[in-house]
Amino acid sequence: MGSILKVEDLSISFGGIKALNQVSFEVEKGMIYSIIGPNGAGKTTIFNCISGIYRPDGGRIFFNGEEITYLKPYQIARKGIARTFQNIELFSHMTTMDNLMLGRHLHMKTGVWRGATFIYKNSKAAKEEVAHRRKVEEIIDFLELQSARNHFVVNLPYGTRKLVELGRALALEPELILLDEPSAGMNMEEKGDLMFSIQDIRDDLGITVILVEHDMNLIMDISDRILALNYGTKIAEGLPEEIQKHPEVLKAYLGEEEKVAQS
Amino acid sequence: MDIKRDYYEDIELFRSGTILVWSILFLIFLAIFPWLIQKYHPLGFSIYIANLIAVHAIVAIGLNILVGYTGQISLGHAGFFAIGAFTTVIPILKWDFPLFIALPIAGFISSIFGFILGLPALRLKGPYLAIATLGFGMTITTIIKHMEFFGGRMGLQAPKLEFLGTPLKDIHFYYLIMAIAVLMTIGAIKLMRTRVGRAFIAIRDSDIAAEAMGVNLTYYKTLSFAVSAFYTGVAGGLYAFILGFINPESFHLIMSITFLAMVVVGGLGSIMGSITGAALMTYLDIKLQAIQDLPAFGSALVVFSQKYMSVSGISNIAVIVYGLIMILIVLFEPLGIFGFWIRTKKYWKTWPF
Ligand SMILES: Nc1ncnc2c1ncn2[C@@H]1O[C@H](COP(=O)(O)OP(=O)(O)OP(=O)(O)O)[C@@H](O)[C@H]1O
Numbered sequence: 001m002g003s004i005l006k007v008e009d010l011s012i013s014f015g016g017i018k019a020l021n022q023v024s025f026e027v028e029k030g031m032i033y034s035i036i037g038p039n040g041a042g043k044t045t046i047f048n049c050i051s052g053i054y055r056p057d058g059g060r061i062f063f064n065g066e067e068i069t070y071l072k073p074y075q076i077a078r079k080g081i082a083r084t085f086q087n088i089e090l091f092s093h094m095t096t097m098d099n100l101m102l103g104r105h106l107h108m109k110t111g112v113w114r115g116a117t118f119i120y121k122n123s124k125a126a127k128e129e130v131a132h133r134r135k136v137e138e139i140i141d142f143l144e145l146q147s148a149r150n151h152f153v154v155n156l157p158y159g160t161r162k163l164v165e166l167g168r169a170l171a172l173e174p175e176l177i178l179l180d181e182p183s184a185g186m187n188m189e190e191k192g193d194l195m196f197s198i199q200d201i202r203d204d205l206g207i208t209v210i211l212v213e214h215d216m217n218l219i220m221d222i223s224d225r226i227l228a229l230n231y232g233t234k235i236a237e238g239l240p241e242e243i244q245k246h247p248e249v250l251k252a253y254l255g256e257e258e259k260v261a262q263s
Numbered sequence: 264m265d266i267k268r269d270y271y272e273d274i275e276l277f278r279s280g281t282i283l284v285w286s287i288l289f290l291i292f293l294a295i296f297p298w299l300i301q302k303y304h305p306l307g308f309s310i311y312i313a314n315l316i317a318v319h320a321i322v323a324i325g326l327n328i329l330v331g332y333t334g335q336i337s338l339g340h341a342g343f344f345a346i347g348a349f350t351t352v353i354p355i356l357k358w359d360f361p362l363f364i365a366l367p368i369a370g371f372i373s374s375i376f377g378f379i380l381g382l383p384a385l386r387l388k389g390p391y392l393a394i395a396t397l398g399f400g401m402t403i404t405t406i407i408k409h410m411e412f413f414g415g416r417m418g419l420q421a422p423k424l425e426f427l428g429t430p431l432k433d434i435h436f437y438y439l440i441m442a443i444a445v446l447m448t449i450g451a452i453k454l455m456r457t458r459v460g461r462a463f464i465a466i467r468d469s470d471i472a473a474e475a476m477g478v479n480l481t482y483y484k485t486l487s488f489a490v491s492a493f494y495t496g497v498a499g500g501l502y503a504f505i506l507g508f509i510n511p512e513s514f515h516l517i518m519s520i521t522f523l524a525m526v527v528v529g530g531l532g533s534i535m536g537s538i539t540g541a542a543l544m545t546y547l548d549i550k551l552q553a554i555q556d557l558p559a560f561g562s563a564l565v566v567f568s569q570k571y572m573s574v575s576g577i578s579n580i581a582v583i584v585y586g587l588i589m590i591l592i593v594l595f596e597p598l599g600i601f602g603f604w605i606r607t608k609k610y611w612k613t614w615p616f
């Protein structure tokens with residue numbers, strides 16, 4: 001078990017705000033690694049840096065020992081990192097099937113000419129399309145999305161859309177998957193199912209998971225290790241039971257509650 | 264739960280028997296149209312309108328790939344149309360190229376320009392991209408106008424087409440255009456259902472997610488411009504032979520806007536919509552030029568126009584009615600004619616409940 005992702009002194013500011021301040025952590029292969037912290041702590045920003053959407057001001061990111069800090073998002077996807085978004089970024093006017101098929105983009109080859117001119121069931125483009133649809137069907141079965149299969153995703157309930165986004169990321173067959181609050185907007189039952197799915201993703205599909213979540217029960221149950229952030233700074237890192245008792249973490253979350261109580 | 268085992272159905276051209284039947288009927292209609300129409304209208308003019316509609320449909324499909332499917336904008340497609348027209352006519356005129364070679368070459372030259380125009384599109388969005396493409400369209404016509412090679416201000420006469428030494432008749436040219444239009448329509452439908460089309464739509468719906476899923480934005484945005492320009496260039500090449508004469512002045516901004524109007528009126532992101540949009544706008548444009556011939560109403564319009572809107576008479580009333588119809592369609596059917604069609608279809612499916 002080597003480290004799959006290594007983040008060194010990651011820093012980024014927006015205007016005057018230091019969204020991340022020298023954050024370092026390391027994720028081992030096969031882990032479910034969680035990042036927690038109050039609102040605005042910088043969790044999503046870490047994801048955006050890893051997936052190449054933001055260019056950090058300082059620090060380096062290594063994936064399987066190879067530096068990926070300044071690669072473009074599509075290049076990072078090609079390396080084997082997939083993600084979901086906190087505020088669902090689906091292709092809303094495509095069906096569930098087509099959303100997942102887009103996840104197969106990197107594994108497919110059909111270009112303009114073949115795509116526009118295939119005629120027979122046995123043409124290369126058609127064969128490829130059919131093979132990948134079969135692959136996608138496995139993911140649909142895995143996440144139990146059969147009933148949403150042919151619906152446009154705009155029309156789906158929030159929780160289902162979250163699952164479709166997860167499915168799309170899985171369709172990429174990544175080595176590492178970044179999940180940004182996957183359980184947001186789900187009811188208890190859906191959350192339970194999701195928890196099992198995440199474990200299956202790690203155990204059955206062999207994908208390393210980095211998870212950002214607000215639901216502490218879920219986090220403590222399934223994480224192998226946890227990173228706690230506040231105001232862009234790492235305040236603690238360790239096993240769930242260590243984090244649960246960590247004074248800085250308690251303070252950060254207590255402060256949060258006081259703020260809520262005051263307002 | 265619907266269990267799907269034959270995935271080929273999803274990408275098949277005719278996804279249902281109904282579509283197949285209608286498509287065949289439509290093809291038969293295209294085939295016998297000249298024969299049907301000649302009993303009621305002069306054949307030459309009817310064929311001219313049909314040809315124009317087919318060419319506009321090709322442009323509208325090409326533009327829809329860019330605007331409706333990829334979510335970019337272009338106010339410069341008259342530029343590609345011009346490039347297609349001139350680069351088809353010149354090799355035939357000067358070097359005796361056959362049409363079936365000149366036309367695809369023109370398409371490719373046009374798509375190279377599309378690719379180049381696509382590069383600024385990587386940094387520009389919405390209104391800024393609109394202005395950049397508008398500049399492109401105007402530049403192209405200006406350049407063509409000032410080069411003797413392209414016939415300068417006077418333009419070029421399209422040569423008579425021949426096939427194996429015998430001159431091509433109007434009716435043959437009609438079938439040629441329809442065949443090309445049908446093939447290009449099928450190509451677009453297939454393309455939009457497979458990998459490249461999905462990447463285009465993904466960019467439109469969420470470019471961030473598309474990129475995070477491995478879609479190279481630079482490549483696919485410029486590719487969309489190139490494909491769109493290819494369609495428009497081929498259409499431009501055919502257009503030159505419909506008119507018989509090309510002049511840089513005729514590829515103006517209004518033409519670019521009319522193309523865009525066809526796409527929006529027909530329905531963004533719908534190939535069938537592009538065809539209906541092109542048909543409707545082309546037909547209206549021609550019919551409205553004779554609006555004064557309408558019984559009673561026509562002469563009233565002329566009087567109104569002369570009194571309040573012009574000294575010269577009728578021409579502006581046609582434009583105004585044209586504009587009014589566009590506004591009404593977009594106002595009441597933001598999804599275009601195709602949106603209306605989808606709703607009607609739903610209505611009939613559930614009728615009488
Ligand atoms: N693109 C941006 N422009 C300006 N500020 C940004 C940008 N992205 C993030 N920030 C700022 O960086 C800080 C961290 O934001 P981030 O979204 O990472 O928080 P988070 O931990 O994901 O919070 P939440 O739990 O609410 O999702 C916030 O102060 C936010 O306003």
Ligand SMILES: [Mg+2]
Nearest residue numbers: 043044045086
């Ligand atoms: Mg966040």
